[in-house]
Amino acid sequence: MTVPLPHARTRIKICGLTRETDVDAAVEAGADAIGFVLYPASPRAVTAERAAELAGRLPPFVTPVLLFVNEGVPATLAALAEVSGAMAQFHGDETPEQCWEASGRGAHRFMRAARIPLGAAGAAFDLVKYASDYSRAHAILLDAHVEAYGGGGKAFDWSLLPPAVDAHLVLSGGLAPANVGDGIRQLRTRCKSLSVDVSSGVEAAKGLKDAAKIHAFVAAVRAADALS
Numbered sequence: 001m002t003v004p005l006p007h008a009r010t011r012i013k014i015c016g017l018t019r020e021t022d023v024d025a026a027v028e029a030g031a032d033a034i035g036f037v038l039y040p041a042s043p044r045a046v047t048a049e050r051a052a053e054l055a056g057r058l059p060p061f062v063t064p065v066l067l068f069v070n071e072g073v074p075a076t077l078a079a080l081a082e083v084s085g086a087m088a089q090f091h092g093d094e095t096p097e098q099c100w101e102a103s104g105r106g107a108h109r110f111m112r113a114a115r116i117p118l119g120a121a122g123a124a125f126d127l128v129k130y131a132s133d134y135s136r137a138h139a140i141l142l143d144a145h146v147e148a149y150g151g152g153g154k155a156f157d158w159s160l161l162p163p164a165v166d167a168h169l170v171l172s173g174g175l176a177p178a179n180v181g182d183g184i185r186q187l188r189t190r191c192k193s194l195s196v197d198v199s200s201g202v203e204a205a206k207g208l209k210d211a212a213k214i215h216a217f218v219a220a221v222r223a224a225d226a227l228s
């Protein structure tokens with residue numbers, strides 16, 4: 001039985017940052033977490049050393065998140081050791097056991113990305129089972145299944161999700177100021193807690209964030225919270 005925690009406010013992760021100016025803008029706008037993509041094939045990719053430099057700008061209580069795609073345990077642990085206090089996000093094909101080992105057997109909190117097929121095919125995705133399989137994850141990030149693993153700027157059909165999931169969920173995939181409020185209203189009572197994550201929707205170009213779009217996104221989340 002899922003009992004949603006009291007909905008104080010929706011927490012926000014801004015992902016795929018590569019520049020100091022964008023980290024500062026996201027923090028100033030009120031982001032709760034900042035994502036750094038350590039998947040070399042991504043146009044938003046940074047090295048662990050660069051992520052550590054950028055994360056050094058974060059004030060206390062803003063969480064750095066390191067994003068991996070099938071990186072393997074040793075390289076993942078080495079990257080997490082570079083960035084103090086970082087949370088891991090596994091966005092590839094990592095099994096539950098691989099996620100656990102790569103998190104240092106719980107030394108680091110981690111999110112597991114569930115990549116939901118677009119369109120009607122999403123109905124076949126068993127999120128309740130997925131969340132149970134990855135029960136050691138601190139949260140399940142719901143993203144659209146796109147070619148390059150993630151960062152695709154596409155939304156899956158939120159209505160296809162089950163009425164209750166016993167997990168902290170992070171809604172992701174194609175979010176923007178125009179639709180994030182609807183996502184919060186549709187999903188916040190179906191899980192322990194709901195956070196949101198955005199990349200493309202706050203960009204001027206891949207990896208280059210737009211401060212005005214970041215502020216508009218945060219404002220849209222706060223407006224949705226005010227109505228709840």
Ligand SMILES: O=C(O)c1ccccc1NCC(=O)[C@H](O)[C@H](O)COP(=O)(O)O
Pocket residue numbers: 015016035037039042043044067069091143148149150151152153154172173174175197198199200201
């Ligand atoms: O952002 C990327 O380039 C990326 C590449 C490969 C795997 C995951 C990636 N991003 C993961 C994220 O957490 C994104 O924020 C998420 O996919 C949502 O992206 P968007 O739909 O562009 O908002």
